[in-house]
Amino acid sequence: MRTLLHMPLDPGSRMARILLAEKGLPVCLVETPPWREPAELLARNPAGEIPVLIDEPPTGGEVAVAPALVIADYLEEAYGAAPMLPATSAARGEARRIAHWFDRKFESEVNQLILRRRVDERLAGARRLEPEPYRAGAERMRWHLDYLAWLLDRRAWLAGERMTLADVAAAAHLSANDYVSAVPWSEFPTVKEWYLRMKCRPSFRPILADRLEGAPPPSHYDDLDF
Amino acid sequence: MRTLLHMPLDPGSRMARILLAEKGLPVCLVETPPWREPAELLARNPAGEIPVLIDEPPTGGEVAVAPALVIADYLEEAYGAAPMLPATSAARGEARRIAHWFDRKFESEVNQLILRRRVDERLAGARRLEPEPYRAGAERMRWHLDYLAWLLDRRAWLAGERMTLADVAAAAHLSANDYVSAVPWSEFPTVKEWYLRMKCRPSFRPILADRLEGAPPPSHYDDLDF
Structure with missing residues (x-):
């Protein structure tokens, strides 16, 4: 299942959630306080920061994507629906x-x-x-x-x-x-x-x-x- | 002429220069100390930061692009030569x-x-x-x-x-x-x-x-x- 390591008041996490919803991609949200440096977070993103998207792309396998702006580019490129970047x-x-x-x-x-x-x-x-x-x-x-x-x-x-x-x-x-x-x-x-x-x-x-x-x-x- | 507002020791400016050179795109370099808040810089990038690429794309017109990572994406998308991002x-x-x-x-x-x-x-x-x-x-x-x-x-x-x-x-x-x-x-x-x-x-x-x-x-x- 597609998963987002996030926190409710973190702006980057909110950005990722809105983009996922705009594209109609369901996601399992896991609250992950970065200040506790949980092993799961560090294994997925060596920078130790949220949000991290753990995706199962249509092409197979599993991929961890971070930080927020890279998640945005990733979603744009991997999923065509509801483009969030203009054409030119x-x-x-x-x-x-x-x-x-x-x-x-x-x-x-x-x-x-x-x-x-x-x-x-x-x-x-x-x-x-x-x-x-x-x-x-x-x-x-x-x-x-x-x-x-x-x-x-x-x-x-x-x-x-x-x-x-x-x-x-x-x-x-x-x-x-x-x-x-x-x-x-x-x-x-x-x-x-x-x-x-x-x-x-x-x-x-x-x-x-x-x-x-x-x-x-x-x-x-x-x-x-x- | 394609122009880069830059400073010699600024890492983002160096990144833009290397990318332009890898793609074989000539550029006119203009030293622009951001701490002097020059009007040219603020007009091109309201954040007042370098680097700023002022490009004349093949499709015509003039476009100002900033900051450094956005210049990277812009060059990737506007010019195909020497891709700096992998395929998947x-x-x-x-x-x-x-x-x-x-x-x-x-x-x-x-x-x-x-x-x-x-x-x-x-x-x-x-x-x-x-x-x-x-x-x-x-x-x-x-x-x-x-x-x-x-x-x-x-x-x-x-x-x-x-x-x-x-x-x-x-x-x-x-x-x-x-x-x-x-x-x-x-x-x-x-x-x-x-x-x-x-x-x-x-x-x-x-x-x-x-x-x-x-x-x-x-x-x-x-x-x-x-």
Whole structure:
């Protein structure tokens, strides 16, 4: 059975889950906390990071694929249904550029200061960490949302006139931050409208149904008309 | 004319240059220090990072492509010559996994502690930075070289029996660190033998000819029989 080693609030894991669902590929989800360095994870991905897709491709055998962006390319090439990359190489480059933007820039400037620290707080038993990085992260979050609004003033979707990998990556990252109430939606109405379109997709529903014990999301989190 | 916004010691820029040379695509190199935030760079890549490839594809028009791994995919798809990714999706996944390993893991664990600090030192006028991060970076460097040696005990090239994007990425990162004398080759003979094979390729020669004013490389740096 196709398996994804993941964690519910990890943006890369969410991206992989949405892509699998868009392509209609069923998957068995296995929660795998990377900080415990489980042997199964290290055997499948020597970098010790999630997500890892363990696939049984139509051509036979078993293959472990990581990290998240490589899973995206793998799914694109191995399964034709619901393509997430446009047809021309210029448009593919633009969709990939924005996906990498979230994987690297948004990850280091926002996730590391907000989302990852919220998870650390939870692991440390709700002990509050110092507030300064949260403030810096919130400032960068606004800068990133501003950039998305700029793109969406010019295009129907982030990389052009069709939904692509760029939208999936961005929505995966924002959804995890939304779970910890870190997205000031009301200040960015065009981004909110775009996110609502993403949220309404059937591929998004399992993501929105995830709950962390003792840490519920804000009330608008899974509201499809927020 | 096809143009690459780059810096001589930037590993991602080196990777793009080697790929272009392997595919026989001439390119005009423009040194573009990202820390000066030049308008040309920000207009071509809103992330403000190098490398950026400004290409004039056979299909017409002009396209700006970034970051380094997206340039790799773009060149693979737009130009068929000298493919840098294997044929099967499992083998492609493995080559991409290792390329991402260098782009993210090696970058944060080694480059940020050694290479990027050496460049900072040079910009700051040879003022020596504190030694502790260098020691931590050197330790991680050995860990990474150990992993490469483990791979090369099992395979002729890093991702399998043929040279791929994985080898280009690894050699680009190691060559920049070698310029600042940060690679303990003598402790890792199999990695050294593999790197010598990479160094001997015509695509590598322009990289090895680069010189930073006032900061020469060690004597073995461009020796093809070191």
